Amino acid sequence: MIFLHPLALLGIAAAAIPALLHLFQRRVPPEVEFPPLRYLSEAERRSARRLRLRHLLLLLLRTALIVVVVLAAARPLVPSHRSGAAHPPTALALVLDNSLSSGAVMGGQVTLDRLKTAARAVLRQASPDDRLWLVLADGVVRADGREELLSALESATAEARRLDLVAAVRAAAQVVGADPAVVREVLVISDLQGTALESDRVSLPAGVRVLALAPRPSPPNRGIDAARIASGAAVVTVGGTPGSGEVPVTLRLRGRDVGRGLATAGTTVTLPVGDPGPGWWVGEVAVEPDELRADDRRLVVWHAVPPARVAVGSGAGPFVSAGLEVLRAGGRVADGAGVTIADRPATGASVVLPPADPALLGQVNRALAARGVGWRFGPAGTPGLISGAGIEGVPVTRRQRLDGTDSGAVLARVNGEPWVVAAGGIVLLGSRLDTAWTALPTTPAFVPFLDGLVNRFARGETVVEEREGPVRVAFRTVGADTVGAIVYGPDPRESDLTPAEPSRIRSALGAELVADDGFAEAAFAGLRRADMSGLLLLVALLLALAELAAATLAR
Amino acid sequence: MTPRERLDLLDPTEVARLGGVEIVAEGVVEGFLSGLHRSPFRGFSVEFTEHRAYQPGDEPRYLDWRILARSDRLFVKQFEEETNLRAMILLDASRSMSWRGAPERLTKREYAQRLAAALGLILLRQRDATGLITFDDAVRDVVPPRVKSGQWRRLLHGIVAVPEGRGTAAEPALRQVTSLLVRRGLVVFISDLLLDRSLALVALRFLRHRGHQVVVLHIMDPAERTLTGPPEVRFRDPESDESLVVRPRELARAYRDAVQHEIAAWRSACRRHGISYHDVTTDEPFGRVLRRLT
Numbered sequence: 134m135i136f137l138h139p140l141a142l143l144g145i146a147a148a149a150i151p152a153l154l155h156l157f158q159r160r161v162p163p164e165v166e167f168p169p170l171r172y173l174s175e176a177e178r179r180s181a182r183r184l185r186l187r188h189l190l191l192l193l194l195r196t197a198l199i200v201v202v203v204l205a206a207a208r209p210l211v212p213s214h215r216s217g218a219a220h221p222p223t224a225l226a227l228v229l230d231n232s233l234s235s236g237a238v239m240g241g242q243v244t245l246d247r248l249k250t251a252a253r254a255v256l257r258q259a260s261p262d263d264r265l266w267l268v269l270a271d272g273v274v275r276a277d278g279r280e281e282l283l284s285a286l287e288s289a290t291a292e293a294r295r296l297d298l299v300a301a302v303r304a305a306a307q308v309v310g311a312d313p314a315v316v317r318e319v320l321v322i323s324d325l326q327g328t329a330l331e332s333d334r335v336s337l338p339a340g341v342r343v344l345a346l347a348p349r350p351s352p353p354n355r356g357i358d359a360a361r362i363a364s365g366a367a368v369v370t371v372g373g374t375p376g377s378g379e380v381p382v383t384l385r386l387r388g389r390d391v392g393r394g395l396a397t398a399g400t401t402v403t404l405p406v407g408d409p410g411p412g413w414w415v416g417e418v419a420v421e422p423d424e425l426r427a428d429d430r431r432l433v434v435w436h437a438v439p440p441a442r443v444a445v446g447s448g449a450g451p452f453v454s455a456g457l458e459v460l461r462a463g464g465r466v467a468d469g470a471g472v473t474i475a476d477r478p479a480t481g482a483s484v485v486l487p488p489a490d491p492a493l494l495g496q497v498n499r500a501l502a503a504r505g506v507g508w509r510f511g512p513a514g515t516p517g518l519i520s521g522a523g524i525e526g527v528p529v530t531r532r533q534r535l536d537g538t539d540s541g542a543v544l545a546r547v548n549g550e551p552w553v554v555a556a557g558g559i560v561l562l563g564s565r566l567d568t569a570w571t572a573l574p575t576t577p578a579f580v581p582f583l584d585g586l587v588n589r590f591a592r593g594e595t596v597v598e599e600r601e602g603p604v605r606v607a608f609r610t611v612g613a614d615t616v617g618a619i620v621y622g623p624d625p626r627e628s629d630l631t632p633a634e635p636s637r638i639r640s641a642l643g644a645e646l647v648a649d650d651g652f653a654e655a656a657f658a659g660l661r662r663a664d665m666s667g668l669l670l671l672v673a674l675l676l677a678l679a680e681l682a683a684a685t686l687a688r
Numbered sequence: 689m690t691p692r693e694r695l696d697l698l699d700p701t702e703v704a705r706l707g708g709v710e711i712v713a714e715g716v717v718e719g720f721l722s723g724l725h726r727s728p729f730r731g732f733s734v735e736f737t738e739h740r741a742y743q744p745g746d747e748p749r750y751l752d753w754r755i756l757a758r759s760d761r762l763f764v765k766q767f768e769e770e771t772n773l774r775a776m777i778l779l780d781a782s783r784s785m786s787w788r789g790a791p792e793r794l795t796k797r798e799y800a801q802r803l804a805a806a807l808g809l810i811l812l813r814q815r816d817a818t819g820l821i822t823f824d825d826a827v828r829d830v831v832p833p834r835v836k837s838g839q840w841r842r843l844l845h846g847i848v849a850v851p852e853g854r855g856t857a858a859e860p861a862l863r864q865v866t867s868l869l870v871r872r873g874l875v876v877f878i879s880d881l882l883l884d885r886s887l888a889l890v891a892l893r894f895l896r897h898r899g900h901q902v903v904v905l906h907i908m909d910p911a912e913r914t915l916t917g918p919p920e921v922r923f924r925d926p927e928s929d930e931s932l933v934v935r936p937r938e939l940a941r942a943y944r945d946a947v948q949h950e951i952a953a954w955r956s957a958c959r960r961h962g963i964s965y966h967d968v969t970t971d972e973p974f975g976r977v978l979r980r981l982t
Binding site for chain 1: 783784787880882912915917918920921922923924925926927928930931932933934938939942943945946947949950
């Protein structure tokens with residue numbers, strides 16, 4: 134039993150008042166002549182036992198009355214499983230998972246509606262003395278009143294974002310754990326998909342209790358995990374529930390289907406794009422609608438450009454010529470002066486290698502400076518391994534250090550120092566593409582690297598980024614030119630609706646699992662208590678009536 | 689005579705305001721006798737003297753049925769009182785008799801004095817030799833039973849002159865009656881009976897044994913029948929000075945029961961020994977009490 138107003142218990146001392154009055158308040162009664170005293174003595178003798186009992190009863194009743202009234206004033210709370218029971222002031226954080234997966238339809242009901250129903254039932258039990266927080270899929274911990282959080286709850290919709298439940302519960306547990314309230318709870322209202330519990334586990338502050346809505350079996354789901362254009366084809370990765378059957382995948386361009394294939398979750402299908410011509414293209418990859426519609430489509434964006442026209446200048450070396458020959462044969466480059474590969478900058482886009490003769494470095498650096506490039510060749514650097522630009526771990530035995538200040542221009546590094554930088558239409562390499570400088574020309578990565586140098590880095594190829602969000606495309610422009618695009622789509626981990634194992638939920642979140650029908654009752658229930666003050670006041674009333682009866686009726 | 693003029697039926701307090709014991713007694717007796725159409729103490733010392741015509745209000749039992757049968761006329765028999773009855777009034781003058789429960793009421797003694805005086809006057813008017821003994825814890829005054837003129841004055845003096853007494857002991861007075869009443873007579877014992885019941889009953893029984901008719905008038909103030917007062921009060925017995933602190937409301941019922949028990953005990957004991965017992969409260973009109981005695 135706990136008391137909402139424990140200081141009121143000091144009033145218990147007042148219970149001694151009747152006894153003290155009886156013992157110490159000796160009034161001098163008025164004296165009256167009364168001849169028939171013998172009758173009075175006889176009456177008292179006959180009533181002595183009854184009067185003693187009655188006085189004792191009155192003393193007990195009055196003492197009990199004071200005790201009961203004081204207890205009622207202290208608002209005692211006793212453990213109760215009654216749903217309407219009051220609870221002590223509670224710090225309660227509600228983690229409502231309105232991530233993409235909450236939009237799935239299960240058993241004819243949208244999962245989010247089910248979650249909101251459970252959350253609503255919990256919030257409606259909150260009292261003004263409670264401290265409340267709401268954490269949605271955006272991870273923001275909102276502290277507000279009951280009505281405000283109910284309003285936020287009602288306006289919550291399934292968002293195209295992933296919720297890291299472990300991180301959300303950790304944040305919720307921190308704010309709840311920092312609250313001085315005696316009762317502190319975190320309620321996790323989520324579909325508890327396994328992919329939401331991938332990070333390690335929550336270390337709960339002492340005294341914080343976590344309750345989680347028990348997950349329901351999920352239907353198989355398939356979604357588009359990723360889509361990108363490579364070599365004139367759309368490479369589509371299908372995700373979702375492992376082991377689910379094949380699903381048709383369709384590629385739409387300009388509103389019409391241009392490719393179709395079959396894929397299962399976890400596999401990739403390649404759909405030909407054809408040659409739509411140069412320019413920015415937005416295609417849509419989709420699977421057949423299923424229980425989770427939000428991951429059934431994804432956009433794919435690419436910039437179709439003609440092959441770079443490449444000229445080989447002085448000092449490029451035989452490996453460059455050979456690589457370009459391969460690219461030329463594959464249609465990735467053509468002859469021309471669009472991009473020059475040489476040991477000095479040309480007038481247009483250039484890939485500049487360090488001159489074989491170090492004495493020429495100064496001349497090259499001056500030419501770079503004349504082009505307004507903020508980078509220059511420095512002294513010889515230490516050997517190391519290449520990291521970046523699609524290359525990892527290829528050794529470099531000789532190199533010139535690249536000196537500059539624009540770290541954003543660095544495309545690859547050796548020993549942490551810039552090895553490839555791109556700035557102002559110029560791409561500087563720290564080593565010549567020769568086996569005397571680096572083993573790169575002898576590796577399979579060389580031709581793709583060369584392709585990247587001439588078609589992407591030197592020509593300033595636009596970059597298409599992928600970000601989490603509602604399915605859409607945002608283009609980046611500089612002046613009238615489109616220089617890039619951001620393709621938004623859902624996190625592929627949201628497509629796997631498979632709920633986590635209970636053991637994983639307990640270990641990751643430290644949560645007790647409670648079914649839907651008992652969840653609202655379980656909330657605040659760790660220390661749910663019934664307010665006994667009403668009952669005590671009723672008892673006090675009965676005691677008062679008994680006292681009144683004993684004091685009057687017994688006369 | 690209208691009821692308004694019947695002093696015997698008025699409130700004793702109002703009657704007492706008219707004058708002293710003598711005036712009140714005479715007024716009461718006049719009223720009492722005017723409403724009485726027969727001898728108040730029938731069966732004692734009355735002989736048939738003559739017939740007279742029946743008047744409305746006459747006792748039907750005194751109709752002479754023979755005359756009625758012979759002449760179809762109504763006559764009643766008239767009796768002549770004798771003077772051979774000797775009566776003694778024993779009046780309690782103890783301290784407890786000087787108590788009253790409310791200032792507007794007569795004390796028990798004042799009430800008893802007026803009642804004794806009225807009773808004595810009635811008896812004397814019947815030409816009965818009437819005497820008086822006043823007592824408290826001892827005999828205070830004795831007026832031997834006489835019927836001669838001046839006896840009424842002597843009775844009044846005996847009733848009024850005795851100062852407020854102390855305790856109550858009836859046996860000496862009752863014993864003295866035996867020496868004053870050598871023949872069968874009437875003994876009227878007026879007291880609040882706050883005395884040793886067993887001792888008093890022994891003496892009364894002895895009188896009864898001697899052939900006397902014994903009447904006990906138990907005088908009580910109405911406030912003695914029901915216990916009232918402040919929430920807590922110390923009650924003190926004026927005779928013994930003993931006191932008791934009680935809460936009247938707590939003991940009211942038990943007290944009432946105790947009083948009823950005492951009255952019942954007196955009534956039962958008196959009935960058992962052929963003694964006439966009457967409990968009288970000081971707010972009861974004198975005439976009504978006198979009528980109960982007839």
